Amino acid sequence: MAHVLIVEARFYTHLNDLLLEGARAAIEAAGHTHETVTVPGALEVPGTIALAAERYDAFVGLGVVIRGETYHFEIVAGESARGIMALTMDGLAIGNGILTVENEDQALVRARPDQKDKGGEAAKAALAMLDLKSRFG
Ligand SMILES: Nc1c(NC[C@H](O)[C@H](O)[C@H](O)CO)[nH]c(=O)[nH]c1=O
Numbered sequence: 092m093a094h095v096l097i098v099e100a101r102f103y104t105h106l107n108d109l110l111l112e113g114a115r116a117a118i119e120a121a122g123h124t125h126e127t128v129t130v131p132g133a134l135e136v137p138g139t140i141a142l143a144a145e146r147y148d149a150f151v152g153l154g155v156v157i158r159g160e161t162y163h164f165e166i167v168a169g170e171s172a173r174g175i176m177a178l179t180m181d182g183l184a185i186g187n188g189i190l191t192v193e194n195e196d197q198a199l200v201r202a203r204p205d206q207k208d209k210g211g212e213a214a215k216a217a218l219a220m221l222d223l224k225s226r227f228g
Pocket residue numbers: 100101102131132133134135154155156157167
């Protein structure tokens with residue numbers, strides 16, 4: 092049984108709740124346990140995973156980044172993904188469920204567990220990486 096840390100950037104509460112629901116359901120369906128920590132925004136997700144790296148078997152990053160008027164979108168979307176990928180290359184089992192979308196409608200379809208269920212998908216990816224880690228690590 093693995094213990095998974097969900098790191099959720101609580102920027103859009105109603106969308107986060109859906110991502111969390113999907114991620115938690117996927118982890119529980121696979122017979123694992125989880126805890127959740129809430130951080131201010133997507134940029135804080137990789138740093139938080141790095142701080143907790145030794146304490147959990149796998150990690151799920153959740154959040155929603157919606158394009159605004161400025162270049163800030165590129166920074167938040169790109170740097171959060173870059174940070175998560177850097178930690179993945181260091182050998183951590185992580186699923187990236189940070190949505191990077193043009194508008195709220197796109198986010199809603201992707202967050203809803205009965206639609207694209209990107210929270211659940213990210214949790215399954217984290218567990219798949221954990222399996223690969225035990226096989227090759
Ligand atoms: N605009 C969004 C942000 N921005 C906040 C940053 O992630 C960060 O918390 C701030 O710059 C302080 O370091 N975060 C999201 O998760 N989603 C956004 O759409």
